[in-house]
Amino acid sequence: MAVRYETRDAVAYLTLDAPPLNILTCAMMDELSAAVEKAAADESLKAVALAANGKAFSAGADVGEHSPEEAPRLIASFSRLFRGLGALDVPLVIAVDGAALGAGFEVAMMADVLLASERAKLGQPEIRLAFFAPVGVALLPALVGMPKAVEINCSGRTYTAAEMKEIGLVRRVLPPEGLAGAVEEILGDFRKASAAVMRLTRRTLRGLAGRPFEEARVLAERIFLERLMKLEDVREGIGAFQEKRPPVWKDR
Numbered sequence: 001m002a003v004r005y006e007t008r009d010a011v012a013y014l015t016l017d018a019p020p021l022n023i024l025t026c027a028m029m030d031e032l033s034a035a036v037e038k039a040a041a042d043e044s045l046k047a048v049a050l051a052a053n054g055k056a057f058s059a060g061a062d063v064g065e066h067s068p069e070e071a072p073r074l075i076a077s078f079s080r081l082f083r084g085l086g087a088l089d090v091p092l093v094i095a096v097d098g099a100a101l102g103a104g105f106e107v108a109m110m111a112d113v114l115l116a117s118e119r120a121k122l123g124q125p126e127i128r129l130a131f132f133a134p135v136g137v138a139l140l141p142a143l144v145g146m147p148k149a150v151e152i153n154c155s156g157r158t159y160t161a162a163e164m165k166e167i168g169l170v171r172r173v174l175p176p177e178g179l180a181g182a183v184e185e186i187l188g189d190f191r192k193a194s195a196a197v198m199r200l201t202r203r204t205l206r207g208l209a210g211r212p213f214e215e216a217r218v219l220a221e222r223i224f225l226e227r228l229m230k231l232e233d234v235r236e237g238i239g240a241f242q243e244k245r246p247p248v249w250k251d252r
Contacts, residue, residue: 003031004053005038010046010195011187012039019054024103025062026077033077036084044251046198047190048088049183050107051095057120060102066131075134078103082135085110086206089199093186095179096120096170101158106135109143112202113186114169116161117176122169123158142210144169194233195251 002022004015014035016022024032039048052058065074085092085107094111100122108114108122116122124136132153140149144167152159164170174182190198204223208216228234232250240247 001031002028003035005035007042007045010044010191012042012045012048014039014048014050016050016052016054016058021056021059021099022052022054022104023062024058024060024107026065026073029061029077029081029103033081033084036081036088039090040084040088043199044195045090046193046195047091047093047187049093049095049187050111051180051183052097054098056099056101056104057096058101058104058107059099060104060125063129066129078134082106082110089203090195091190091198091202093183093190095183096122096161097176097179099158102126102133106133106139109135109139109169113171115172115174115179115182115186116164116170117179118161118173119176120161120170120173121158122161122164123156124153125156125158127154128156194231194237194247194249196231196233196249197228197237200228200231 002016002018004013004017006013014032016028016032018028022028036048039045061074061078064070091112092110093113093115094108095115096108097117097120100108100120102125105122105124124133126133126136136153137149140152143149144152148167161170161173165173172182200223204220208219211219232252233247236247236249
């Protein structure tokens with residue numbers, strides 16, 4: 001197995017486990033897709049965490065599978081993976097230690113919270129091999145702005161974690177030994193929420209992204225009244241606050 005999956009305390013932990021470089025072959029992307037889909041189907045989860053075992057988070061997709069003959073199979077696996085990552089209803093926390101290049105960087109940029117070690121290297125080198133990165137060209141402009149997205153995609157250069165933090169893509173840069181602890185700190189905050197409310201909140205955020213403010217506000221109010229107010233955990237949250245006790249979520 002090239003991807004490990006385990007759950008602890010309402011979090012799914014996914015680990016890329018094809019060291020040293022965690023090359024994203026079609027087979028490995030399919031395995032990771034299956035893990036993401038398993039997490040998506042588990043309504044008890046409050047977050048998903050993704051990390052890697054090896055000297056690289058992922059050095060990218062298998063270049064040998066990029067030939068014109070192999071490309072349809074590659075894109076099918078690629079599309080399934082990113083469709084699954086983009087559809088998650090809980091926050092995705094990703095920890096990058098070492099290289100996250102090419103498709104590895106594309107996976108990293110799907111994070112809601114992206115943490116990186118001081119030795120992390122990130123970039124989209126595809127253009128130097130006469131390719132472009134589908135997620136890189138589709139998503140980076142919204143994350144870092146068009147000029148920086150053009151630079152990253154068209155230069156092919158590798159960036160440090162600190163450089164990626166400066167443009168807002170990486171949230172925190174830490175010593176390698178501090179990465180796991182920082183992930184758990186963030187997950188600890190997510191664990192305090194009701195799973196049902198977490199999923200509705202994440203789904204609403206995604207659904208309203210990019211809409212004009214007034215339209216988004218009206219839709220958010222409608223979801224608040226018609227869906228949020230029907231959850232049992234709303235009453236539990238109010239009661240726990242008034243009684244000055246920790247909430248006991250039913251996750252529904």
